[in-house]
Amino acid sequence: MLNDKEKQELRLRLRKISGQINGIDKMIDEGRYCVDVLQQLTAARAAMNQVSLIILESHTKSCVVNAIKEDRADDAIGELIEVVRKFSK
Amino acid sequence: MLNDKEKQELRLRLRKISGQINGIDKMIDEGRYCVDVLQQLTAARAAMNQVSLIILESHTKSCVVNAIKEDRADDAIGELIEVVRKFSK
């Protein structure tokens, strides 16, 4: 579970990403050079990956650690690896 | 250069992504399960990759083809590969 400080940081990051997406929308509307648009998309994606990694770390530190302490390690780790598999594609 | 139909399609996709980002923000605010949030992030990223590939294809079909016809192939292709390199990370 995310704590309040993590939530606040993540929501701030998401609002920045939302701003980046709107900026890309405007670039397309204005007919800006494709390579510049692609660079902004790559930057927004990197920001999203960062959000995913923060959540992944927090999830591992709380939910997975609890599962291990309660002897539900295999399910929790199986689920974690499945998330990493999809994330790494 | 993107034509009007491409612009319209891409802007529609970006608005959907913007909606996905807002949905993720809400999920975090509501304390939803981390693994569900991560799946939504992965889905939003896949949607962004699709936008990048559409722009990349359009860029190659217009700007790169023109550059080749005007004997500026090497610069245009070098720039294209640089974009693919960053995109594929």
Next chain:
Amino acid sequence: MLNDKEKQELRLRLRKISGQINGIDKMIDEGRYCVDVLQQLTAARAAMNQVSLIILESHTKSCVVNAIKEDRADDAIGELIEVVRKFSK
């Protein structure tokens, strides 16, 4: 730590990947069509990612679980996330 069965399976996979790499080397030597070579490279990379995920899962199930039981969770998870960060690039 990997057990003997995991080691055996991983080494078999690595030998197959080694064979794929040699096959790609031969394709290049024979002047085969670039797109076919690129597809083989993508296949070999997918096989390597699979090896990484198997090791990551085993590592989490053994080393990370032990670290958590011995109250060294934070270091072990920090290291794990760092590996995922690099792997997901």
Next chain:
Amino acid sequence: MLNDKEKQELRLRLRKISGQINGIDKMIDEGRYCVDVLQQLTAARAAMNQVSLIILESHTKSCVVNAIKEDRADDAIGELIEVVRKFSK
């Protein structure tokens, strides 16, 4: 089509990757620390991506440019984008 110099460079890179794969096989056999093995896998994958990008650039500069000059641009670029799509996963 790759020229002789490109072939030579790529084959040298592939032989190095083959050596990296064999090194990883040996690390697993010797029971080396999983995180170190994962780092070597990530390094080998980066080397393979570099090979893919070199081939992609050469392919674009030769096959795609020829296709464009012969008015077969759309097929060649469609194929190129398909390769990039798979490569970027």
